[in-house]
Amino acid sequence: MANLAKWNVPSYTGAAILSTAEIQTLANNTLSCRSALIYNSSSTAQLYGAFELLAWIGTGTCTPYCTLYGLPYLDLVNGPSTNAEEALVLGTFPWTTATSTTAGAQKRIPLLNVLLPPADFAVALKNVTGQAFSSELGSNQLRYWKYDVTGNG
Numbered sequence: 001m002a003n004l005a006k007w008n009v010p011s012y013t014g015a016a017i018l019s020t021a022e023i024q025t026l027a028n029n030t031l032s033c034r035s036a037l038i039y040n041s042s043s044t045a046q047l048y049g050a051f052e053l054l055a056w057i058g059t060g061t062c063t064p065y066c067t068l069y070g071l072p073y074l075d076l077v078n079g080p081s082t083n084a085e086e087a088l089v090l091g092t093f094p095w096t097t098a099t100s101t102t103a104g105a106q107k108r109i110p111l112l113n114v115l116l117p118p119a120d121f122a123v124a125l126k127n128v129t130g131q132a133f134s135s136e137l138g139s140n141q142l143r144y145w146k147y148d149v150t151g152n153g
Contacts, residue, residue: 003151005149005150006150007147007149007150008149008150009145010044010146010147012145014143014144014145015143015144015145016142017035017038017142017143018032018035018123018142019141020139023055023127023140024133024135024140025135026125026127026133027127028127028128028131028132029127029128030126030127031069031125032125032127033124034071034079034124035142037122038116038121038122040117040118040119040120040146041118041119041120045118046116046147046148047116047147048113048114048116048147048148048149049145049147050111050112050144050147051068051093051110051111051123051142051143051144052108052109052110052142052143052144053066053108053109054106054107054108054139054140054141054142054143055109055133055141056106056133056140064130064131065092065129066093066095066109066125066129067091067093067125067126067128068091068092068093068111069088069089069123069125069126070089070117072120072121073119073120073122074117074119079121079122088117091111092111093111094109095109095129106139123144125142
């Protein structure tokens, strides 16, 4: 009997991990505060995660991006400090420079198939867009989903 791998997504409802208040006016070349813990150490731990950044900036630089850092709590108690050099890079959100202040032009940038640490972890977001996030639209946030792959025969 052949094995068939399938995605196992417990929920398609994303959970906000960095809220509007935490990244509303995140300055350029600045790392956000540490998020609340994402629990990934129990029997319901997942291998993969997807993250979505919802934000708006003005013009930005020629190659704007944001970097998502993971802060693993390997002993389930203590995590590294919130410094880019002490954190694990989970991925990069690429931006374009075309922007608008209308609500429909707000950026929704996905980051898929991120390998998650086998422990509880927090995240931090570094803005490298060339400009601060705007509070113009008032709903900047970072959301996440956890999922896995199962083998069904």
